[in-house]
Structure formats: structure tokens, C-alpha cells
Amino acid sequence: MKQTIEINETNFESEVLQSNQPVLVDFWAEWCGPCKMLAPALEEIAVEQAGRVKVAKVNVDSNPALAARFGIQSIPTLLYFADGELKDKTIGVVGKRAIIAKLEKLAVTA
């Protein structure tokens, strides 16, 4: 069962901005090869960090307004949120360790 959560224009506010945990948001699409490469690492992080961090996914085709709101110009793009604010961002495929390092930094400062 997937541990990542699907985010859309309706639940973005409650699941991301009002979350009391840091949230990693992955902007992706079906037609994006690098997104598919990244997906297993994100699922693993969602399982391993359950209760400490949320891992969320935004399909840019289904949610163009969210993609526009955050100026997404390439995918995969990972946005790191804490306390309702965008704290960090990476573009392209990133290693699991690098993602966890960023999340740990957020958890300390959150």
C-alpha cells in the first residue's frame, strides 16, 4: 500500500500548509522518466519517516494551478515545506540520502 499521499488543489492547504509535520511535495507526471526513477525512493522515505514527515505527490497534469503557483518549470521538482512555508527545493532526480538530510534539517528547525 502506498504511503505517499496524493495532493490536489483542494487538499493542498490542509495537507501541506497546515501540517504540523514537515512535508515533502513531489511534482511529477506520468510522462516523466526521471519522476519514475525517483518514485521508489520517495515511497521508502514515506514508510521510514512515517509519523515524522509527510511525503506528498502532485500530478502536474491534474493540478496545473498548483504547478503554476510554485513556478514548476521542470519535473521532478521536490518542494520542502515546514510550518506552512516553503523552505527548500530540488529539481531533478536526487538521492535518497540527500532528501533525508534536507528533511532532517527541516525537522530540527520546524
Add this chain to the structure above:
Amino acid sequence: MSTTNSITDLTQRPPRSPRVRLGGYVFLPRILDKGRASVAGKIGEYRFGAKSMDRHFLNFVGLEPDALKNEIAKGGGDLELLTWIQANAKTPRQPWEIAAWSEYHLRRTPDSDAETLTDFADEVKKFNPLREDINTWFDLLDLDDYCSFGGKA
């Protein structure tokens, strides 16, 4: 001189390779060739529209196959059709999206499920069981085109 007939008769020659691009989109020139052939009643063994791989492009830009076919039937060239597609797509795409979509399809392999993998391997075997270099869907389409008109794999 009828140049239209010479490029739309897919009973005599294959459509353009799926790797050829128009407006950045891979596959689109092939779709137009098949559409023109379909309009001319010369599509042969090929298929045009939602039941073929064309659906990937049509879904990506948000176009109905019949609408595209109707436009193709007006006889416009590639650039005119691209301009029409850009104006009528329900999901207008940014250059970075087109580039990512094209790159994805250039590299796309039959990775969805075991049955699809088996079907893909069986298709390759029909041409030449030793062709281990055929890995992507575009590899297979190119090979199929080549062999369908007398080429040896």
C-alpha cells in the same frame, strides 16, 4: 504532380519514424502521416487514433482523434497542422513539458507488466530472435516499419 499521394500511401512505404519531431514532439510526424493515409484510404496495416500509440500524444495535448483527422483532411502541411494543434489543444504545453514528454517516449520500454514484456519479446522474436538491441517501443516500431517493407532484421 501529386505529392500528397506519394507521402500518404502506407501500403507502399512506412510512415516517418516515431523519433522524428515536429514542434518538439516526437511521434507527431508519424501521427500526421498515418492521419493523411487514413484520409486517403491508404493506411494499410497501420492504425490511427485512440486505439494506437497515437493516444499518448492525443492525451498529452488534449485532442480528439476525429478533430485532428478532420483538420488533416483539409490538406495542410506539417507546420499548418502544428499551428492548429497548438491553437486547439485542451492542454497547451510548455517547451519544458514537450521536451520531457519526448525524452520519456524516446526511452520508454515495456515496463508496465509481465504480459506486456512477454508480448514485446514475442514481437521482436518474429523479426529476429537474436536482436537483443531492441529495447524501447520506438526501437520496435522502427524495426517493424523496416521489416514490413522488405527489410531483413
